[in-house]
Amino acid sequence: MDRQNGPDRPYDIVLFGATGFVGTLTAEYLAAHAPQGCRWAVAGRSRAKLEQLRERLTADHPGCADLPLIVADASDPVALRELAESTHVVATTVGPYVWYGEPLVAACAEAGTDYADLTGEPEFVDTMFVRHDARARETGARIIHACGFDSVPHDLGAYFTVQQLPEDVPLRVDGFVRAGGLISGGTLASAITATGRQRHALRAARERRLHEPRLVGRRAAAPFAVPRFSKATGTWALPLPTLDPQIVTRSARQLGRYGPDFRYRHYASVKTLPMAIAAPAALGAFAALAQLPPARTWLMNRYEPGRGPSAERRERSWFQLRFVGEGGGRRVFTEVSGGDPGYGETAKILAESVLSLAFDDLPPTAGQVTTAVAMGDALLERLRAAGIVFRVADLR
Numbered sequence: 001m002d003r004q005n006g007p008d009r010p011y012d013i014v015l016f017g018a019t020g021f022v023g024t025l026t027a028e029y030l031a032a033h034a035p036q037g038c039r040w041a042v043a044g045r046s047r048a049k050l051e052q053l054r055e056r057l058t059a060d061h062p063g064c065a066d067l068p069l070i071v072a073d074a075s076d077p078v079a080l081r082e083l084a085e086s087t088h089v090v091a092t093t094v095g096p097y098v099w100y101g102e103p104l105v106a107a108c109a110e111a112g113t114d115y116a117d118l119t120g121e122p123e124f125v126d127t128m129f130v131r132h133d134a135r136a137r138e139t140g141a142r143i144i145h146a147c148g149f150d151s152v153p154h155d156l157g158a159y160f161t162v163q164q165l166p167e168d169v170p171l172r173v174d175g176f177v178r179a180g181g182l183i184s185g186g187t188l189a190s191a192i193t194a195t196g197r198q199r200h201a202l203r204a205a206r207e208r209r210l211h212e213p214r215l216v217g218r219r220a221a222a223p224f225a226v227p228r229f230s231k232a233t234g235t236w237a238l239p240l241p242t243l244d245p246q247i248v249t250r251s252a253r254q255l256g257r258y259g260p261d262f263r264y265r266h267y268a269s270v271k272t273l274p275m276a277i278a279a280p281a282a283l284g285a286f287a288a289l290a291q292l293p294p295a296r297t298w299l300m301n302r303y304e305p306g307r308g309p310s311a312e313r314r315e316r317s318w319f320q321l322r323f324v325g326e327g328g329g330r331r332v333f334t335e336v337s338g339g340d341p342g343y344g345e346t347a348k349i350l351a352e353s354v355l356s357l358a359f360d361d362l363p364p365t366a367g368q369v370t371t372a373v374a375m376g377d378a379l380l381e382r383l384r385a386a387g388i389v390f391r392v393a394d395l396r
Contacts, residue, residue, distance in 0.1 A: 010086055011039045012358045014070060016104065017093035018042035019049040021308040022118065022148075025347035026093065027053060031061040033351065033386075035359065043070035043083060074100040077107065084111040091147075091354045092117045096193040097124040098200075105132050105143060112139035114357045118350060120150035120243045121193065123201035126208040129368045133211075137367040142374050146247055147353040148346035149319065152371050153388070154244040154266070155251055156380050157321050157336040159372040160390050162258050166328030170261035173325045175248075176233050176269035177240060179341045181309070181317030218260050220252035225265040232324045232333070237267035251372035259327065269322065314340040322393070338388040345388065352382040 015030065017023040019042075027042055034040055044050050050069040057064040070086070072079035074094050084090060084107035094100050097119040108115040109132040119125060125145045136143050146152070158173050165171055222245035230237040245266040252258035309317070317340035325332045338345045353371060356362070360378040371379055384390055 009088055011041050011068070012087065013038065013040040013089045013091065013354050014043050014083060014087040015040065015091050015093075015354075016043040016072065016083065019044045019046065019053050020093050022343055022347055022350075023093040024053060024056075025343055026091065026351050027057060028060075029347050029351040030355075031057045031064050031067075034355065038355075038358070041068035041070050041087070043072050045071065045073040047071050074103060077103050080104050080107040081111065084108045084113045087113060089114040089116070089354045089357045091350055093350070095119060095121075097121055098127075098193060098197065102128065102131070109133075109136040109139065109141050109143060112141050114142045114144070114354075116144045116147040116350060116353050116357065118148040118150070118346060119145050121201075122243050122246060123197055123204045125243065125246070125368075126201070126204035130204070130207050130211050133368045140366045142357065142365055143368045144353070144357075144371060144374055145368070146243055147350050147371060149341040149349070150242065151244040151247040152349045152353070152379070152383075153319070153321050153336045153338070153341075155247045155370055155372045156376075156383070157323050157334065157390070158248045158264060159251060159255075159376065160336070160380060161323040161325040161332060161334045162252075162262075164332040164334065164392060165259075165325050165330055167257065167259070169259055169328035170263075171259045171325065171327035172263050173248075173323055174230075174232075174237075174265045174267065175244070176230065176235065176237060176267050176322045176324075177319070178235075178269045178321075179317075179319040181314070181319070181340050181342050215253050218253075218256075218262075220249045220258060220262045220264075222246065222249045222264045222266065225267060230267070230269070230324075233269055233322055235269040235271050238270055240266050240268045242266065247370050251370045254369070254373045308343055309340075314344050317341065317344070319345070333393045334391065335393040336388065336390050348386055348388070349383065352386055353379060356382055 015023065015027055018027045030040055042050055042053060047069060054064060054067050054069065057067065070083055072083050080103050090108055090113055092104055097117060098121050101117065101124055105115060105128050132143065154175055158175060161173050162171060225239040227238050245264055248264045252262040319338055319341035321336040323334045356375045356379045362375055362378060365374050380390060
């Protein structure tokens with residue numbers, strides 16, 4: 001590992017896509033919470049929008065009056081290489097990542113620059129592993145995907161649950177997700193893109209398996225779950241086809257604390273049987289429409305990227321994750337909870353993730369890694385201090 005993040009780089013953190021909906025929220029969080037002396041900059045393709053953002057930040061935080069602006073387009077490899085070489089850490093909110101994300105990953109892997117994004121797209125994550133993990137390991141870059149509600153509360157929630165269980169024994173963890181909130185145009189575009197590219201995603205997953213080292217002497221799996229009633233939570237449990245279980249099992253593959261045989265199952269938690277019946281039908285209809293190009297265009301046009309819920313609506317949004325862990329004769333219940341999952345808390349999580357990468361004393365890792373592997377306890381404690389709850393609970 002030949003980390004190139006020398007002291008001569010002018011920035012600690014660059015936020016790319018800073019003028020988008022979540023990007024603006026992340027910039028506001030950094031303006032309020034970045035430590036004294038943190039050298040950070042905002043980047044995007046429009047200087048005029050970046051200047052407007054700086055004015056907005058300066059109104060509440062006068063120290064942002066001289067905040068550096070970097071003009072770069074997601075399709076310009078030269079500009080992205082210069083961006084990556086100027087900083088220790090890059091955070092990006094520019095999606096759908098399968099369309100716009102690879103040039104920045106490639107630039108960071110080449111420059112030895114840590115990278116964090118908000119993707120929930122399995123195809124993108126698998127493709128980036130195949131194409132850029134090896135180079136990132138050589139340069140020391142940490143490539144960390146899904147640093148928002150997808151998938152940090154799930155990844156660190158399972159990590160926290162495992163810490164409450166005995167060591168060196170087979171472990172079983174089930175995660176149950178409940179949330180209330182609205183989505184933005186960017187999230188809708190990413191969801192439609194991922195759903196409409198299932199064949200591409202399966203091909204990328206197969207390609208990853210050919211390149212990924214086999215786990216020897218241990219097992220970590222997220223088997224396909226079936227709908228059921230969970231006595232532990234008192235709700236109907238519906239399998240969630242998201243990136244989160246893959247992230248959790250990748251943490252388990254790399255961390256021996258998850259034991260010799262780890263299994264994770266991931267569910268949406270639904271209170272009533274009619275909702276449990278209606279939800280899969282609605283998801284199936286959405287998936288069917290996403291396969292048709294005209295329907296995808298129509299769906300994306302319903303909610304223009306760059307927009308999102310109002311501050312008042314986000315204030316009323318929430319999430320709650322419950323985990324049931326078992327192993328070595330012990331059973332534990334844990335909970336992770338917070339506010340607006342898609343935007344307020346996602347911006348907070350992304351910002352705290354890059355602050356952790358930039359300033360915390362972390363274990364030596366490189367290549368494509370998860371938040372639990374790269375930051376673990378340091379990020380968990382940051383999020384607790386920022387108001388996200390991690391606790392041992394009694395769900396019975």
